Amino acid sequence: MVIIKKQEVKMMRKRFLSLIIVVIIFGLLPLKAEIELVGAGATFPYPLYSKMFAEYYKQYGVKVNYQAIGSGGGIRQLMARTVDFGASDAYVDDKGIKKFPAPIVHIPIVAGAVVIIYNLPIDSHLKLSPEVLADIFLGRIRKWNDEKIRKLNPDIELPNKDIVVIHRSDGSGTTFIFSDYLCKVSSEWQKKVGRGKVLNWPVGLGAKGNPGVAGLVRQIPGAIGYVELIYAKSNDIPFASVKNKKGNFIVPSLESVTLAADVPLPDDMRVSLTNTDSKYGYPIAGFTWILVYKDLANCGMSREKAKALVDLLWWMVHNGQKYATLMHYAPLSEKAQRKAEVIIKSIEFEGEALIK
Amino acid sequence: MNLRFRLLFDKAFKIAVAILSISVIVPLILILFHIVSKGVSSINLHFLIRDQNLSESGGSGILNSIVGTFLLITIASVFSVPLGIIAGLFLVEVKSKFVEFVRILVDVLHGIPSIVIGIVTYLLIVKPFGGFSAISGGIALGLMMFPLVVKSTEESLRLVPYSLREASFALGANYVKTIFRVVLPTCIKGIIVGTLIGISRIAGETAPLLFTAFGNPYFNINPFKPVNALPLVIFNYAMSPYEEWHRIAWGASLVLVGIIFLLNMTTKIAGKKWEVQF
Amino acid sequence: MRQDSLFNLALYFGGFVAAMIMVIMFGILFKGSVLSIKNFGIHFFFGEEWNPPMEKFGLLPFVVGTILTSILALSLSLPFAISLAVFLGIYCSRGIVSNILRHLSDLLAGIPSVVYGFWGLFFLVPIVRNLEIKLGIMPFGVGIFTASITLAIMIIPYMSSMIVELIKMVPRELVEAGYSLGATSFDVVRKIVFPYIKSGVISGIILAFGRAFGETMAVTMVIGNVNSVPKSIFSPANTMASIIANEFPEASSGLYLSSIVYIGLWLFVITFIVNLLGNLIIRKFRVGENES
Numbered sequence: 001m002v003i004i005k006k007q008e009v010k011m012m013r014k015r016f017l018s019l020i021i022v023v024i025i026f027g028l029l030p031l032k033a034e035i036e037l038v039g040a041g042a043t044f045p046y047p048l049y050s051k052m053f054a055e056y057y058k059q060y061g062v063k064v065n066y067q068a069i070g071s072g073g074g075i076r077q078l079m080a081r082t083v084d085f086g087a088s089d090a091y092v093d094d095k096g097i098k099k100f101p102a103p104i105v106h107i108p109i110v111a112g113a114v115v116i117i118y119n120l121p122i123d124s125h126l127k128l129s130p131e132v133l134a135d136i137f138l139g140r141i142r143k144w145n146d147e148k149i150r151k152l153n154p155d156i157e158l159p160n161k162d163i164v165v166i167h168r169s170d171g172s173g174t175t176f177i178f179s180d181y182l183c184k185v186s187s188e189w190q191k192k193v194g195r196g197k198v199l200n201w202p203v204g205l206g207a208k209g210n211p212g213v214a215g216l217v218r219q220i221p222g223a224i225g226y227v228e229l230i231y232a233k234s235n236d237i238p239f240a241s242v243k244n245k246k247g248n249f250i251v252p253s254l255e256s257v258t259l260a261a262d263v264p265l266p267d268d269m270r271v272s273l274t275n276t277d278s279k280y281g282y283p284i285a286g287f288t289w290i291l292v293y294k295d296l297a298n299c300g301m302s303r304e305k306a307k308a309l310v311d312l313l314w315w316m317v318h319n320g321q322k323y324a325t326l327m328h329y330a331p332l333s334e335k336a337q338r339k340a341e342v343i344i345k346s347i348e349f350e351g352e353a354l355i356k
Numbered sequence: 357m358n359l360r361f362r363l364l365f366d367k368a369f370k371i372a373v374a375i376l377s378i379s380v381i382v383p384l385i386l387i388l389f390h391i392v393s394k395g396v397s398s399i400n401l402h403f404l405i406r407d408q409n410l411s412e413s414g415g416s417g418i419l420n421s422i423v424g425t426f427l428l429i430t431i432a433s434v435f436s437v438p439l440g441i442i443a444g445l446f447l448v449e450v451k452s453k454f455v456e457f458v459r460i461l462v463d464v465l466h467g468i469p470s471i472v473i474g475i476v477t478y479l480l481i482v483k484p485f486g487g488f489s490a491i492s493g494g495i496a497l498g499l500m501m502f503p504l505v506v507k508s509t510e511e512s513l514r515l516v517p518y519s520l521r522e523a524s525f526a527l528g529a530n531y532v533k534t535i536f537r538v539v540l541p542t543c544i545k546g547i548i549v550g551t552l553i554g555i556s557r558i559a560g561e562t563a564p565l566l567f568t569a570f571g572n573p574y575f576n577i578n579p580f581k582p583v584n585a586l587p588l589v590i591f592n593y594a595m596s597p598y599e600e601w602h603r604i605a606w607g608a609s610l611v612l613v614g615i616i617f618l619l620n621m622t623t624k625i626a627g628k629k630w631e632v633q634f
Numbered sequence: 635m636r637q638d639s640l641f642n643l644a645l646y647f648g649g650f651v652a653a654m655i656m657v658i659m660f661g662i663l664f665k666g667s668v669l670s671i672k673n674f675g676i677h678f679f680f681g682e683e684w685n686p687p688m689e690k691f692g693l694l695p696f697v698v699g700t701i702l703t704s705i706l707a708l709s710l711s712l713p714f715a716i717s718l719a720v721f722l723g724i725y726c727s728r729g730i731v732s733n734i735l736r737h738l739s740d741l742l743a744g745i746p747s748v749v750y751g752f753w754g755l756f757f758l759v760p761i762v763r764n765l766e767i768k769l770g771i772m773p774f775g776v777g778i779f780t781a782s783i784t785l786a787i788m789i790i791p792y793m794s795s796m797i798v799e800l801i802k803m804v805p806r807e808l809v810e811a812g813y814s815l816g817a818t819s820f821d822v823v824r825k826i827v828f829p830y831i832k833s834g835v836i837s838g839i840i841l842a843f844g845r846a847f848g849e850t851m852a853v854t855m856v857i858g859n860v861n862s863v864p865k866s867i868f869s870p871a872n873t874m875a876s877i878i879a880n881e882f883p884e885a886s887s888g889l890y891l892s893s894i895v896y897i898g899l900w901l902f903v904i905t906f907i908v909n910l911l912g913n914l915i916i917r918k919f920r921v922g923e924n925e926s
Contacts, residue, residue, distance in 0.1 A: 036574075036581060038487070038488070038570075038582060040570075063574050065570075065571075065572050065573060065574065065581075065582055066573075067570055067571045067582075069883045069884070070883065070884055071884075072883070072885075073883035073884040074884075075884065076883065076884045076885065077883070080483050080486075081486050082482055082483065082486055082488055083487075083488075162772050162773070164772060164773065169859035169880045170880055170881065170883070170884065171881065171883075171884030171885075194687055194688075196686070196687040197884070198687060198881065198884070199687060200683070200684070200685040200687065200688070200861070201860075204860070205776065205858045205859065205860060205870050206858065206859030206860055206861075206880070207595070207859065208595055208859070208880065209595070209596075211595060211596035211597055211598070211601075212595045212596070214596075215595055215596055215597040216776075218597050219759070219760070219763075219775065220763070220773060220775060221773060222773065231597065234598070235597045235598065237597075300486050300487075362818055362820070362821065363818060365818070365820050366818035366819060366820040366821070369819075369820040369823070370725065370819070370820070372717070373717045373720050373721050373725065374725075376713060376714055376717035376718070377717050377718045377721040377722075379714070380714040380715075380717070380718055380790055381718070381735065381738070383787065384738070384739075384742050384787070384790070384791065385738065387742070387745075387750075387753055387787070388738075388741070388742070390753060391745075391749065391753065439648060439652075442644060442645060442647070442648030443648040443649060443651065443652040445645055445648065446645040446646065446648045446649035446652070447649070449645060450642075450645055450646065450649065454649065454653075455649065457653065458652050458653045460910065460913065460914075461652065461653050461655075461656045462652050463909070463913045464656065464906055464909045464910055464913065465655060465656055466909070467841065467844045467845065467848075467905055467906075467909035467912075468659070468848070468902060468905055468906070468909075469847070469848025469849070469850060469875055469901055469902075469905055470850060471848070471850045471875050471878050471879055471898070471901075472659075472663070472848070472898050472901050472902050472905075473659075475663070475666075475878065475882065475895060475898045476658075476659045476662050476663065476898075478882075479662050479666055479895070480658075480662055499655065502652075502655070506652065530637060530638060531637075531638045531641065532637045532638055532640075532641040533637075535641070556744055559746070560744075560745070560746020560747065560748065560749065561746065562746070562747065562748045562850075562851045563850040563851055563875075563879060566879060566882075566883070567882060567883065587746055587748045587851075590748050590749060590752055591751075591851065594748075594751070594752040594755060594855065595755070595855065602756075605752060606752075609749045609752060612746060612749065613741075613745055613746075613749060616741075616744045616745070616746070617741055617744070620740060620741060620744055
């Protein structure tokens with residue numbers, strides 16, 4: 001028979017209580033000391049943001065917890081005010097802005113390229129035209145050695161393989177940029193599928209995040225997909241050169257994206273860069289933004305935290321830009337930077353500007 | 357039936373069973389083997405004591421995820437164990453029709469998909485409180501652990517013979533004292549075993565954490581902030597294209613399976629040693 | 635006396651909370667789905683299109699995906715699980731080998747879903763892909779077939795431990811009586827053991843079906859994530875659980891979010907019914923067993 005003695009019970013109770021107190025103190029202590037910002041959103045700039053936030057923490061001691069759950073997720077969580085900032089490569093249109101409980105602003109950080117990756121034993125860049133791209137993703141062109149592809153690439157030996165389309169399964173700004181482009185160059189695409197972060201894809205497999213698409217394309221022979229440039233480069237996945245509006249086949253790069261970003265910029269910086277008029281600009285490019293509430297008091301933060309957030313944003317569009325070039329993202333042009341500064345300065349806390 | 361036929365069928369059956377069993381055991385052992393062999397290469401001291409390090413290639417660690425998993429387990433236990441014990445007591449001590457109803461509900465809760473629990477926790481806690489946190493993740497996991505604690509409490513309580521209570525009453529103790537000083541201490545070890553079983557079940561759950569714990573590249577034991585966990589690491593890194601991340605995911609898988617294995621072993625040994633005996 | 639009634643109150647409180655958990659869960663799911671229910675009603679179940687940009691939502695692709703994978707997984711796993719259980723329960727029920735196998739089986743039953751998904755992604759998918767190349771169909775590698783196999787592998791240890799437990803419950807006298815009458819072990823299994831545990835096995839199958847139905851992580855990683863009704867066994871698809879995992883974080887519009895929560899509600903109701911059935915059957919079995 002086991003009957004615990006009275007003294008033992010008392011001692012166990014004391015030990016247990018003290019353990020709980022220690023854990024609580026331990027856990028809540030950092031609450032006072034460090035500022036931690038929570039953000040969520042696009043996978044498009046994730047490699048860059050990881051680097052930026054790690055460097056920012058080293059220099060300023062502010063922790064930024066960024067989870068790449070997709071642009072759609074970033075927008076949604078900002079709407080629900082469960083995060084301090086959202087990140088998206090799809091800007092929120094006027095209809096969407098009304099859904100937010102309070103006004104928001106878009107701060108552009110960098111511009112990137114949506115590149116077409118494929119799994120073929122080809123060394124050089126495959127040449128693709130807008131019509132062919134639309135046909136492939138509509139499911140009209142099903143084999144790699146189709147006439148239309150061969151015509152564009154006379155000196156490449158194309159295999160008699162099925163084209164396996166890979167698209168995003170989650171709400172993606174990268175999808176938005178790509179579909180925005182396809183809408184502009186293909187009326188059939190515009191009618192049948194449209195533009196958006198989540199689409200009713202006619203063909204293909206879904207993968208989660210830019211990493212997921214890159215992963216699947218790497219594994220499936222004959223696959224084709226769309227990812228941000230850095231994902232193709234860091235995984236040595238071959239990508240295509242795309243014919244732009246002026247008829248030139250452009251290889252996506254920092255330079256060609258910078259050219260594409262040279263467009264008239266609206267004050268709120270919500271602009272699309274696809275199907276650029278620039279002669280040597282890459283046609284499938286886009287800005288990526290960080291979204292915050294205009295008045296940060298709306299987001300349940302303290303003034304201290306709001307200031308930290310605004311300081312982070314200021315840094316990202318100034319000192320942080322040097323990391324962009326390292327990772328083949330196009331840094332903001334001077335014009336864009338000016339506009340971004342104005343937007344950041346307009347961010348308030350309880351009606352008072354945070355950066356003067 | 358002819359004797360020869362029956363003996364033939366018997367032999368054939370034995371062989372069929374043997375073949376099928378071996379053909380299923382082999383792949384299952386292979387799975388374990390794969391996990392171990394792939395994971396072992398990532399596991400070294402650095403891996404276990406460093407946090408996620410995204411900017412440098414100096415090798416990332418999973419310390420923050422291991423700590424996160426333990427934090428979540430602790431929070432889940434804090435929520436589900438006391439409540440589970442009381443509910444278990446309710447099922448055994450109270451006599452009414454309501455009891456049967458509750459018992460069925462608890463049993464069915466056991467089978468509810470973890471993703472549904474994740475949705476509910478998001479809608480109930482994350483959204484209204486305006487943030488992701490270890491607590492919301494812990495509550496989601498606690499909901500999954502709850503039925504297991506209740507069941508093991510109920511079963512352990514039933515094993516205590518009524519004569520023990522009668523003896524306690526005979527010595528002048530009232531009902532409450534009997535429960536707390538005699539009955540519960542007798543079966544507390546069975547309850548602990550049940551809790552361990554519950555923990556080994558929730559340690560590997562991912563779905564409820566997707567919308568609650570959120571993830572965190574930094575070391576964190578503050579329950580009000582987001583936290584990372586081993587299953588989240590595995591899920592996120594597995595579907596990436598980077599070889600480096602795959603290695604980390606295998607290492608995390610091995611650590612997770614290892615923790616669950618230890619919990620299982622502890623449960624089995626403790627279960628044998630701590631059986632209610634008279 | 636006051637302590638006693640306070641204690642009783644606490645107990646009732648505990649039971650009440652336990653019951654309220656399910657009620658609250660249903661309530662939240664229902665409240666979240668109201669918009670979608672108003673819009674689609676019961677037709678949601680049969681809607682073939684899941685088109686968020688056009689705000690058209692239908693469950694059918696995911697219902698088909700879920701049912702196909704669950705049934706396939708169950709059918710694949712059943713013969714193996716039963717054989718393993720017979721092996722461990724009757725032919726090899728004692729000894730070192732038996733102990734090792736049983737511990738192994740328990741360990742495998744404890745491996746988390748996400749690890750199975752990871753393993754499936756790296757070991758099963760390439761194998762299925764090679765098979766598809768040989769068969770001349772699209773070399774996805776992921777799809778219903780792969781997801782079903784992964785699920786089946788997950789279910790086998792779980793089911794076989796359950797059946798071994800049931801086999802152990804058969805009274806030894808019955809088995810020995812059978813042997814003493816000249817039955818072979820095949821006869822014993824067929825005519826004594828299985829009829830005895832039949833309802834338990836059925837309950838186990840139902841519960842395993844419920845588990846396969848709601849399985850999320852392993853399935854999400856290997857099913858291909860395509861939101862249309864699967865046309866063949868090698869098609870990529872989505873299950874009710876995996877579509878929630880994919881699209882819940884960003885369902886922003888009222889109708890979109892509401893439709894996803896509606897899927898959660900359906901999942902809740904279906905697994906509720908399935909588990910209720912399984913539990914009731916096994917309860918009857920246990921009661922019947924105790925009486926004998």
